[in-house]
Amino acid sequence: MLPLEVFGLRQAPFGVVDGRVLIACDAKARSYGLSPGLSVTQACVACPTLSLQARDRLAEATLLENLAVFAYRLSPRVVVKSAGLLMHFTDKMSPVGDPHTLFSRVARQLEDLGYQAELAIAPTAAAAWLCASSGTRSIWMAHDDWRTALRSLPITGLTLAKVVHDACADLGLSLVGELLDLPRAGLSRRFGPDVVQALERLNGERPELDVSWVPPPLFRRRLVFSFAIDTEEALLFGIHRVVREWVLVLRSRDARVSQFTVEMGCADRTVHSERFTLVHPERSAQVLMRLVRERLRDWRPSAAITSVAVAAPLEVSTEGSLSFCHEEMRLDDGFKELLDRLHARLGRESVRTLSWYPDHRPERSALEGPWPSQGLPAHMPILRDRPLWLVDPPKPLDVIHDTPQSSGPLRLVAGTERLETGWWDGPVVRDYFIAVNDRNERLWVFRSADGHWFLQGYFG
Amino acid sequence: MRSVPVTLAGTGVRLGLPCAEAVTMSTGFSELDQRLDGGGWPAGVLTELRIGHAGIGELRLLMPVLAPLSRKAHVLWVAPPYKPYAPALVAQKMALERLILVYPRTHREALWAVSQGLLSPSIGAVVSWFPAIREGEFRNLQRRASEGHHWAFCFLPETLAPRPSRLRLALRPTHEGLRIVFSRKAKRPLAPLVITL
Numbered sequence: 001m002l003p004l005e006v007f008g009l010r011q012a013p014f015g016v017v018d019g020r021v022l023i024a025c026d027a028k029a030r031s032y033g034l035s036p037g038l039s040v041t042q043a044c045v046a047c048p049t050l051s052l053q054a055r056d057r058l059a060e061a062t063l064l065e066n067l068a069v070f071a072y073r074l075s076p077r078v079v080v081k082s083a084g085l086l087m088h089f090t091d092k093m094s095p096v097g098d099p100h101t102l103f104s105r106v107a108r109q110l111e112d113l114g115y116q117a118e119l120a121i122a123p124t125a126a127a128a129w130l131c132a133s134s135g136t137r138s139i140w141m142a143h144d145d146w147r148t149a150l151r152s153l154p155i156t157g158l159t160l161a162k163v164v165h166d167a168c169a170d171l172g173l174s175l176v177g178e179l180l181d182l183p184r185a186g187l188s189r190r191f192g193p194d195v196v197q198a199l200e201r202l203n204g205e206r207p208e209l210d211v212s213w214v215p216p217p218l219f220r221r222r223l224v225f226s227f228a229i230d231t232e233e234a235l236l237f238g239i240h241r242v243v244r245e246w247v248l249v250l251r252s253r254d255a256r257v258s259q260f261t262v263e264m265g266c267a268d269r270t271v272h273s274e275r276f277t278l279v280h281p282e283r284s285a286q287v288l289m290r291l292v293r294e295r296l297r298d299w300r301p302s303a304a305i306t307s308v309a310v311a312a313p314l315e316v317s318t319e320g321s322l323s324f325c326h327e328e329m330r331l332d333d334g335f336k337e338l339l340d341r342l343h344a345r346l347g348r349e350s351v352r353t354l355s356w357y358p359d360h361r362p363e364r365s366a367l368e369g370p371w372p373s374q375g376l377p378a379h380m381p382i383l384r385d386r387p388l389w390l391v392d393p394p395k396p397l398d399v400i401h402d403t404p405q406s407s408g409p410l411r412l413v414a415g416t417e418r419l420e421t422g423w424w425d426g427p428v429v430r431d432y433f434i435a436v437n438d439r440n441e442r443l444w445v446f447r448s449a450d451g452h453w454f455l456q457g458y459f460g
Numbered sequence: 461m462r463s464v465p466v467t468l469a470g471t472g473v474r475l476g477l478p479c480a481e482a483v484t485m486s487t488g489f490s491e492l493d494q495r496l497d498g499g500g501w502p503a504g505v506l507t508e509l510r511i512g513h514a515g516i517g518e519l520r521l522l523m524p525v526l527a528p529l530s531r532k533a534h535v536l537w538v539a540p541p542y543k544p545y546a547p548a549l550v551a552q553k554m555a556l557e558r559l560i561l562v563y564p565r566t567h568r569e570a571l572w573a574v575s576q577g578l579l580s581p582s583i584g585a586v587v588s589w590f591p592a593i594r595e596g597e598f599r600n601l602q603r604r605a606s607e608g609h610h611w612a613f614c615f616l617p618e619t620l621a622p623r624p625s626r627l628r629l630a631l632r633p634t635h636e637g638l639r640i641v642f643s644r645k646a647k648r649p650l651a652p653l654v655i656t657l
Contacts, residue, residue, distance in 0.1 A: 335582030352561040389542035440633035458515025
């Protein structure tokens with residue numbers, strides 16, 4: 001899918017070529033009997049009207065990067081793979097709700113952005129990946145019999161070395177179940193330990209350690225048209241598609257933009273570039289498109305346009321949108337004056353604001369930084385039963401006769417709430433309780449997996 | 461002096477405007493409103509709150525006023541004793557982007573920061589924590605509060621000698637809830653109150 005999706009407007013039937021092999025084609029091309037793996041010559045014979053493009057790996061990487069930004073709004077941890085994305089969710093406290101809502105929401109938003117994607121949810125990342133690459137739109141939860149279901153999927157969906165896939169084909173193995181049934185020791189001897197480890201990760205018998213994605217400070221997106229464009233509407237349509245994606249990125253970072261560049265590549269290899277500077281930082285697609293449209297009104301391209309690109313630094317800005325409310329602006333100006341005075345006398349480090357990072361460990365999720373804030377996520381989970389004061393780092397508590405102490409013995413009045421996290425950087429399991437001490441103070445305490453007690457907060 | 465009660469949903473919360481009448485805002489606790497003149501926390505008054513130690517429900521007592529104010533103006537906290545925990549504040553409907561935390565390095569800086577906040581028209585409320593404060597310093601802040609006309613709350617240790625405040629509440633956690641003992645300048649004494657947060 002990915003090699004196909006990077007080409008903006010596609011003239012069906014359409015295919016993408018890597019070397020001499022067709023690696024992806026659209027539905028129309030499939031109806032001619034084309035499928036990935038055919039040679040270019042075969043494909044052109046079967047379907048003479050086929051339009052072809054060479055694979056654009058750079059555009060694929062950029063697209064994935066931008067989809068990662070989109071995914072990051074929903075999931076605390078995103079992994080970028082060569083042909084797609086993994087989003088990690090825990091059972092508890094998903095910002096979106098149950099997996100079915102999540103699934104339809106992701107599907108709908110991707111559709112709105114103009115992409116077709118294969119989606120799957122499964123208890124392990126490898127299983128979800130397998131389901132998605134096999135094209136089965138499945139939602140498997142831990143209590144389902146998902147391990148059995150995986151057995152009937154083709155081996156080709158597994159992320160294995162090419163030699164392994166070839167060897168499986170030679171052995172006549174085509175389904176995952178057949179591979180799983182082979183003795184592990186023999187598999188390991190024959191193909192090396194990687195294959196066995198991959199199967200164990202698939203079944204959830206081994207932790208999955210993928211490098212998680214970190215958001216970049218720059219938005220850059222290039223849309224290549226598979227045929228040259230010579231009408232203004234078609235150009236604006238292309239730009240609009242990029243801008244919509246960009247606005248999602250801005251929203252996910254709570255950022256606005258105060259400058260950006262739009263570049264149009266023409267068929268005669270010239271690049272026309274327009275630079276925009278805004279007085280009021282903005283993130284409304286409508287306003288941004290209006291600016292672009294105004295600017296391009298009098299521009300006549302020297303040749304047909306083949307690509308369009310938008311680049312903008314992702315500044316974190318707490319500035320408001322274009323506001324016509326004078327009262328608010330007056331208050332805002334007053335606030336800036338106050339901030340300037342506070343900064344001047346106390347230093348920037350002394351004037352702080354709260355932000356939030358999606359991590360289940362409270363001391364990692366609650367961030368405090370200099371003004372302006374690093375931006376709050378759009379979907380901050382609203383958690384009940386959380387203390388207003390956080391003790392950071394958690395303070396170890398003495399234990400006398402198995403009872404944790406803090407100004408006297410603690411009485412546990414509510415709990416357990418288990419917070420689990422960190423399959424990526426060392427698992428952390430904590431059992432949280434609300435406790436009351438002799439002074440009638442309410443405390444938020446937890447017991448770590450090794451049985452030690454810590455004070456994490458006060459119900460201030 | 462006439463009292464003008466201001467409802468939370470109303471548009472009557474005026475910020476930084478010189479106003480001869482006492483503006484109050486409901487505390488969010490009806491029993492407490494009944495005890496206070498004007499039926500709520502007064503603006504332009506440095507309300508003194510006495511606590512034995514932080515973490516007894518003192519913030520939850522103020523949240524019903526701080527949260528709506530944070531949606532209209534900025535809220536300044538000077539020298540909070542612990543790190544405020546964002547998810548709990550959001551659950552209390554606080555607008556996080558409007559909450560400014562100030563960590564002064566010295567007592568003088570703290571006094572200065574509070575008075576700056578009390579005078580700035582962009583601020584809706586100033587909450588401050590002091591381990592100690594001299595009578596003259598307190599009077600100064602009190603004067604700034606009445607000039608700026610914001611909601612102002614000052615947490616002081618319960619062991620400190622009384623300060624010349626117009627409204628002082630001593631807070632103490634009990635088994636049933638937060639026990640509040642009132643003292644008002646030149647007014648008849650009020651019976652203590654226990655509220656559940």
